[in-house]
Amino acid sequence: MSQLPAILSRLDADLDTSLARLSSWLEIPSIGTDPAFDTDTRRAAEWLRSDLEGLGFKAELRETGGHPVVLAHRPKPGAPHALFYGHYDVQPVDPLDLWANDPFKPVVKEIEPGRKAILARGACDDKGQVMTFVEAMRATLAETGDLPIGLTILVEGEEESGSVNLPGFIKANAAELKADFAMVCDTGMWDRVTPLITSTLRGMVYQEVRLTAADRDLHSGLFGGAAANPIHVLTKIIAEIHDEAGRITIPAFYDGVHEPTNAQKAEWADLNLTEKEFLGQVGLKHSVGERGRMLIEQIQSRPTCDVNGIWGGYTGEGSKTVIAAKASAKVSFRLVGDQDPAKIAAAFHQFVRERLPEDVTAEFIGHAGSPALAVPVDSPVLQKARKALAEEWGGRVVSIGSGGSIPVGGDFKRTLGLDTLFVGFGLDDDRVHSPNEKYDLSSFHKGQRSWARILRALAS
Amino acid sequence: MSQLPAILSRLDADLDTSLARLSSWLEIPSIGTDPAFDTDTRRAAEWLRSDLEGLGFKAELRETGGHPVVLAHRPKPGAPHALFYGHYDVQPVDPLDLWANDPFKPVVKEIEPGRKAILARGACDDKGQVMTFVEAMRATLAETGDLPIGLTILVEGEEESGSVNLPGFIKANAAELKADFAMVCDTGMWDRVTPLITSTLRGMVYQEVRLTAADRDLHSGLFGGAAANPIHVLTKIIAEIHDEAGRITIPAFYDGVHEPTNAQKAEWADLNLTEKEFLGQVGLKHSVGERGRMLIEQIQSRPTCDVNGIWGGYTGEGSKTVIAAKASAKVSFRLVGDQDPAKIAAAFHQFVRERLPEDVTAEFIGHAGSPALAVPVDSPVLQKARKALAEEWGGRVVSIGSGGSIPVGGDFKRTLGLDTLFVGFGLDDDRVHSPNEKYDLSSFHKGQRSWARILRALAS
Numbered sequence: 045m046s047q048l049p050a051i052l053s054r055l056d057a058d059l060d061t062s063l064a065r066l067s068s069w070l071e072i073p074s075i076g077t078d079p080a081f082d083t084d085t086r087r088a089a090e091w092l093r094s095d096l097e098g099l100g101f102k103a104e105l106r107e108t109g110g111h112p113v114v115l116a117h118r119p120k121p122g123a124p125h126a127l128f129y130g131h132y133d134v135q136p137v138d139p140l141d142l143w144a145n146d147p148f149k150p151v152v153k154e155i156e157p158g159r160k161a162i163l164a165r166g167a168c169d170d171k172g173q174v175m176t177f178v179e180a181m182r183a184t185l186a187e188t189g190d191l192p193i194g195l196t197i198l199v200e201g202e203e204e205s206g207s208v209n210l211p212g213f214i215k216a217n218a219a220e221l222k223a224d225f226a227m228v229c230d231t232g233m234w235d236r237v238t239p240l241i242t243s244t245l246r247g248m249v250y251q252e253v254r255l256t257a258a259d260r261d262l263h264s265g266l267f268g269g270a271a272a273n274p275i276h277v278l279t280k281i282i283a284e285i286h287d288e289a290g291r292i293t294i295p296a297f298y299d300g301v302h303e304p305t306n307a308q309k310a311e312w313a314d315l316n317l318t319e320k321e322f323l324g325q326v327g328l329k330h331s332v333g334e335r336g337r338m339l340i341e342q343i344q345s346r347p348t349c350d351v352n353g354i355w356g357g358y359t360g361e362g363s364k365t366v367i368a369a370k371a372s373a374k375v376s377f378r379l380v381g382d383q384d385p386a387k388i389a390a391a392f393h394q395f396v397r398e399r400l401p402e403d404v405t406a407e408f409i410g411h412a413g414s415p416a417l418a419v420p421v422d423s424p425v426l427q428k429a430r431k432a433l434a435e436e437w438g439g440r441v442v443s444i445g446s447g448g449s450i451p452v453g454g455d456f457k458r459t460l461g462l463d464t465l466f467v468g469f470g471l472d473d474d475r476v477h478s479p480n481e482k483y484d485l486s487s488f489h490k491g492q493r494s495w496a497r498i499l500r501a502l503a504s
Numbered sequence: 505m506s507q508l509p510a511i512l513s514r515l516d517a518d519l520d521t522s523l524a525r526l527s528s529w530l531e532i533p534s535i536g537t538d539p540a541f542d543t544d545t546r547r548a549a550e551w552l553r554s555d556l557e558g559l560g561f562k563a564e565l566r567e568t569g570g571h572p573v574v575l576a577h578r579p580k581p582g583a584p585h586a587l588f589y590g591h592y593d594v595q596p597v598d599p600l601d602l603w604a605n606d607p608f609k610p611v612v613k614e615i616e617p618g619r620k621a622i623l624a625r626g627a628c629d630d631k632g633q634v635m636t637f638v639e640a641m642r643a644t645l646a647e648t649g650d651l652p653i654g655l656t657i658l659v660e661g662e663e664e665s666g667s668v669n670l671p672g673f674i675k676a677n678a679a680e681l682k683a684d685f686a687m688v689c690d691t692g693m694w695d696r697v698t699p700l701i702t703s704t705l706r707g708m709v710y711q712e713v714r715l716t717a718a719d720r721d722l723h724s725g726l727f728g729g730a731a732a733n734p735i736h737v738l739t740k741i742i743a744e745i746h747d748e749a750g751r752i753t754i755p756a757f758y759d760g761v762h763e764p765t766n767a768q769k770a771e772w773a774d775l776n777l778t779e780k781e782f783l784g785q786v787g788l789k790h791s792v793g794e795r796g797r798m799l800i801e802q803i804q805s806r807p808t809c810d811v812n813g814i815w816g817g818y819t820g821e822g823s824k825t826v827i828a829a830k831a832s833a834k835v836s837f838r839l840v841g842d843q844d845p846a847k848i849a850a851a852f853h854q855f856v857r858e859r860l861p862e863d864v865t866a867e868f869i870g871h872a873g874s875p876a877l878a879v880p881v882d883s884p885v886l887q888k889a890r891k892a893l894a895e896e897w898g899g900r901v902v903s904i905g906s907g908g909s910i911p912v913g914g915d916f917k918r919t920l921g922l923d924t925l926f927v928g929f930g931l932d933d934d935r936v937h938s939p940n941e942k943y944d945l946s947s948f949h950k951g952q953r954s955w956a957r958i959l960r961a962l963a964s
Contacts, residue, residue, distance in 0.1 A: 206822075246725065250823045259787030263937070265706065265908030268838050269808035270783060270791040270799055275833075276746065276811060283743035286736065323730060327719030328863045331730040339730055348729035351736060352826050357813035358834060362666070363710045363871035365836055365909075366812050373735075374818060376825055378728050403788045411823035448725030449825075477723070 047188050048500055054183040055492045059485075062179045062492065063162065065095070067150040069132075069171050070164040076111050076133030077205050085201055088132045089114050092174070092199055099181055101197065106217075108209035111201030115217075120194035124502055127196045127223040127462060129452055130174035130230060131203035134166035135477045142479035152485070161482040169476040172483035173229040173468050174199060176491030184496055192503030196223055203230075206412070210452060214459045225425045226456045229495075231468035234315070234442040236486065239433040239494065241426060242466035244345065244445035245453055247379030247416040249388045250352075252409040253278070253396055254372040261357075262367040272403040274371035275356045281399045282373060285349055290334040292349050292377075294395045300382030301347055312340045315442065325472070344445035348378045374411075378447065385413035417453045420463055425502065429465050432497035436490060467498070507648050508960055514643040515952045519945070522639045522952065523622065525555070527610040529592075529631050530624040536571050536593030537665050545661055548592045549574050552634070552659055559641055561657065566677075568669035571661030575677075580654035584962055587656045587683040587922060589912055590634035590690060591663035594626035595937045602939035612945070621942040629936040632943035633689045633928050634659060636951030644956055652963030656683055663690075666872070667911060674919045685885045686916045689955075691928035694775075694902040696946065699893040699954065701886060702926035704805065704905035705913055707839030707876035709848045710812075712869040713738070713856055714832040721817075722827040732863040734831035735816045741859045742833060745809055750794040752809050752837075754855045760842030761807055772800045775902065785932070804905040808838045834871075838907065845873035877913045880923055885962065889925050892957035896950060927958070 055062075074088035075081040089105050089112050096103040096116040103116035111133060119125065137147040145151045150164035162172065184191055198221070200210050214221060234240040255274040262271050287293050304312070317340040319331055333342030342348075356371030358364035377388055389410060396406050419426065421443055433441045446466075456462040469491035475481045515522075534548035535541040549565050549572050556563040556576040563576035571593060579585065597607040605611045610624035622632065644651055658681070660670050674681060694700040715734040722731050747753050764772070777800045779791055793802030802808075816831030818824035837848055849870060856866050879886065881903055893901045906926075916922040929947035930936065 248825075250825070252823075257788065260938075262786060263908070264808075264810045264812060264836060265838065265906070267783075267786070267803065268810045268836075268907060269793045269802040269806055270779075271786065271788055272790075272792045273810050275814050276742065276792075279739035279742040279811070279814070282736065282739040319730075323727075323863075326722060326727070326731065328717065328731055330732075330861070330863055332732045332736075332861060332863075333729045342729040343727065346729055348724075350724045350728045350733050350825075350827055351739070351817065352724060352824060353817035353819045353828070354735050354739070354831070355815045355819040357811065359813045359815040359832075363712075363834065363836070364812060365708075365710070365810075367810055368813070371814065372819075374823065376724060376728075376823070378725065401790070401792060403783075403790055403792075446725070447728060448723070478720075 048497065050187045051183050051496050052493050054187055055179065055489070055496060058179070058183065059489050062175065063152065063488070066162065066172060066175045066488070069175070070150045070166055071148055073148045074133050074166070074201065075136050076201050077136060085111050085133060089201055092132055095178065096197060099178070099185055106213070108202070108213050110205065110209050113201070113213055114197065114199040116197040118191060118195050120191065123193045125194035125196070125223045126502065127198060127221055127226040127456070127460070128177060129226060129228045130177070130199045131170045131201065132174070132199050133201040133204050134169065134171070135204050137165050137479070139479065144480055147481070155482065160485040162485065162488065163480060163482045165481055167481050167483040168470045168474040168487070169481065170203065170230050172488055173470065173491070176469060176488060177229055177495045179492040180495035180499060183492070184499060192500050196221060207451060211455050211459070214455050218459055221460055223460070223462060226453070226460070226462045226464040228450065228453060228464050228466050229468050230450065231446060231466045232470035232472065233487070236471060236484070237437060238440050238442055239437050239467070239469070241430060241433070241441065241443045242446045243419050243421045243443045244380065245417045245450050245466070246347070246445070246447055247383065247385060247414045248449045249377040249379065249385045249392070249413050250374070250411040251376070251389060251392055252372065252374050252411060254370060254407045254409070255400070255404050256370050257404045258367070258369050261369050264365040264367050267367055271367050272401055273367050274404055275368060277399070277401060277404050278354070278356065278371040278373055281396055282351055284399065290332060292347065294391050296391055297347070297388065299387070300384060302381045304341065304345060311444070312338050315340055315444070340444070343447045345380055347380050347383060349375065351375050378449065380416045383416065385415055389413060414449060414451045414454050417457060419466065423463060425463070425465055428501040428504070429467060429498050432501040433467070433494055436494045436497050467494070469494070508957065511643045511647045511956050512953050514647055515639065515949070515956060518643065519949050522635065523612065523948070526622065526632060526635045526948070529635070530610045530626050531608055533608045534593050534626070534661065535596050536661050537596060545571050545593060549661055552592055555638065556657060559638070559645055566673070568662070568673050570665070570669050573661070573673055574657065574659040576657040578651060578655045580651065583653045585654035585656070585683045586962065587658060587681055587686040587916070587920070588637060589686060589688045590637070590659045591630045591661065592634070592659050593661040593664050594629065594631070595664050597625050597939070599939065604940055607941070615942065620945040622945065622948065623940060623942045625941055627941050627943040628930045628934040628947070629941065630663065630690050632948055633930065633951070636929060636948060637689055637955045639952040640955035640959060643952070644959060652959050656681060670912060671915050671919070674915050678919055681920055683920070683922060686922045686924040688910065688913060688924050688926050689928050690910060691906060691926045692930035692932065693947070696931060696944070697897060698900050698902055699897050699927070701890060701893070701901065701903045702906045703879050703881045703903045704840070705877045705910050705926070706807070706905070706907055707843065707845060707874045708909040709837040709839065709845045709852070709873050710834070710871040711836070711849060711852055712832065712834050712871060714830060714867045715860070715864050716830050717864045718827070718829050721829050724825040724827050727827055731827055732861055733827050734864055735828060737859070737861060737864050738814070738816065738831040738833055741856055742811055744859065750792060752807065754851050756851055757807070757848065759847070760844060762841045764801065764805060771904070772798050775800055775904070800904070803907045805840055807840050807843060809835065811835050838909065840876045843876065845875055849873060874909060874911045874914050877917060879926065883923060885923070885925055888961040888964070889927060889958050892961040893927070893954055896954045896957055927954070929954070
C-alpha cells in the first residue's frame, strides 16, 4: 500500500507522455463501421496489442467474423482475477465540416478557463477511457514490477457496429475468459468532480414494424375517403402506446418493474437533477415522462418507449397526392428490473395486431433484445472501488442506474457468470458520436489515478 | 346535320392513320418535370402547333416561365366559341424495368380478347385524349371545310408539374382567351361502355407540417423517458384528425359542405358502386370513410384528409437509438362545396398548434390550395354534350363528381368566368402515372366520334 503514492506521483509526472501515447492511438482512424477503414481498424488493434505486450501481457489479435478482438492475459496465481473490457473502434466523423480540427489529428487545448481537453474522434469513446486503465497498469508496473491482481484485457473493434461478433466470441472462449469479476470503462461521471459507479443498465427491445394496406400506392383523388391509409393506422397505434400520464399502455408491460426503495429515492432526491440542468442543455424545458416520478428515475430506472424512426408515402420536395401502400416505424423499449425482452416484443406485436383494420397487415423485424442488468452494489468489489474513487475525488461517489444499455455486461453475466464494475470518466459534454468529441485532461489524468487506486484496493 | 354520318365514317376509316399520328406524338419524350427533356418537351409542343396550323388554326408557342403553351385560334363569328384545354407533357417513366415496351415506342396490342390498346407514356394522359378532339376536328374539316363552332385550343406543358405558370398565363391573356365555355379532355369514363360528364371536382389544401423539439438529435438511452419526441407528438396529432366514425375533427371543417339532394342520392344508388368492385382492384375490401355515406359519396362528394407522407428519425437499415429533433408530414385535404381553402389551412394550423407540448414548435409549408368546383349540370352546353354522348355510346351517360382536383377548371371560372365541360375517355385501368400506361382503342376511336357529335351539337 505504501507504494501507491509513488505510483500516483509517476502518473502525475508522466501525463504528457501518456497524452502523447493516447494521441498516437487516436491518430489511427479505426472507423469500424466503414470497410474503407478496415486496414486502419486492424492497425488500431495491433497498436494496443503491442502496447499490452510491452507491459508483460501475453497479447494477441483474435479473429472474429469481423474486426479482431485484442485479448491479453497477465495471470497472477492466488490473487483475484479481473476481466477488463473496452473497445478500440470509433464512430464515423461526418459531418466533417463541423469539426474544429481534423478528427484524427488530436489537439490539446483549453476549452474554458482552467479546463483543458484532448479533441479527436475516440478521445473519450473509448480510446481515452481504455488508456486510463492501461496507464494505471503501466505506472504500477514501473513502480512495483507487478500488478496487484491478475488481468485479462478484452478490447473489441465492433462496439460501434452493435458488437455483432462479441457474444459468440465470449461463448466460444468462456474457459479462457474465466475471472472473478469484470470491469468496463465506457461510462461517465456524475459531474466533473463526482465519480459514478453505474449500478443498473436498462435493457432493450428494438422492433421495426411495417404496415401494408393496398397492393400499390394509390391516388388520393381517386381513393381518398375510402382506402385505408397505413400512415393513419400507424400513427393511431403509436399514439396509443402512451397514455396521458406518460405511462405505456401495452398490457403487462410493467411486469417485472420494481419500485425503488426509500433509500434509493432519498439518494435520487439528494442528487437534485433538474429539468433546467438536464433538458436545458438540449433546448428543452419539460420532461414528458411518467407523472409522479423524479426526472432521474424517468431516465434511468423506468422503462420507456421511443419511436426512433418513422417513414411512409411521399417525403420529397413539394407535394404528391399519394395514399401509400406501406408505412413503417422503428420502435424501441428500454427495459428495467426483470422485464422480459421476449415477452415485451410479443406484447408489442399483439398490441399492434389488435389495432389493425382488416385491410392492413403488419410485419415485424426484431433488431435487438436484451434484459436490464443490475450490479450488486453491496458486493466487496464495488465497495472497494467506491472507497478508492472516494479517496481520489474527494469523498462523494454516486452509484446510480444508467438509462443506456451496455449489452456486454449482460453477456459477461449470462455466459461467464461475472458481475461487472462499470466505472468511466466521460462527461455529458464530451460529444461522443458527434463532431468535436473531447476528453477532459482531468478525466484522463484522474481516471488513471482512480484505476491505480482501484487495482490496489481490489487486491486486498 | 346530315354531314355527321360522313364525318363519323371518315373517323372509322381513318383510325389507323390517326393512330399513326398519335404514335408519332407519343414518340417525343415530353417529360416536363425533368430538365434533361426540355428540348423534347418543346418539340412535343411544336408537333401539336404544326398539326393545328395544318387544320387552319392560327397556332403559336407562347412562352411562360416554364414550358410553352400551345395556343391556337380558329374564330367563327356568330357561332358559339369554346376554349379547349389539354396538356402535352407526360409523367416520368421510372421504374423503367416494369414497362413491357419502351415507353416512347408506342405499341398497339390486344390486352385481352377483343380489347386493343395503345401502350406508351402519355397514351391516355393526356396526348391520346387531346388527339380525340383534334381528330374530330380534322374529320369535320375534311368533310365540311369548316368547324361548327369557334375554337381556342390551349394545351399546356406543365400539368404534371402543378401547372405553376398557367394561372398567370390565363390572367395575362384573359382577353385573348375570351369564350362562351370551356372544355377539358383529361378525365375518365364511368366504365368501358358508359361515358361520364364530371359535374364536380374536389378542391385541395396541401400542407406540410414540420415539428421540432430538442435542438439536436438525442440518444434515447440518455434522454428516453424525459425528452419530448416529435414523432410521438406528430403521430398523436395525426391520430386525432379522424374520429371513430371517419369524420374529420378539425373545428368548422365541414362548413360549406352541402348534403346531397334526394335525386343525387338516387342517382348514386343507381350506380351501385361496390367496395368489392372499387377497392377490390387494389387489394382492399372495406371502405374506411365516413360511416353512413355511400362509397361513391365518400370518394367524390365528401371532404377527406389523407397524410400523403411522414418522416422523422432513423429510417435506414438496422437500428439506431435516436430521439429525433424533427418530425414531418405532408397532409392533404380534398374539399367540396363551398369549403374555403384558406380557412381550412388556418384551422389545420390551429388544430396542430393547440396540440403541441410547450417544448415542440411547428412550421407549415403550404403546397396548394384551391376550392372545389361545380359545373352547372343543367346548362345548355352540358345538356347538348350529354345528348351527343348518349347517341354515340348507346344511351347511358353518367354525370357525377370526381374525387380528384383539376385546378384549371377553377382558373377558367374565376379568371375568365367560364363554366367547363369535363369529358374524357380514360379508364380506371389505364395506369396513368404508372408503368405500362395505355389507352383503349375504343376510347380513342369512340372518343373522336363523341367529340365530332358534341362539336356539331354545340353549334345548334
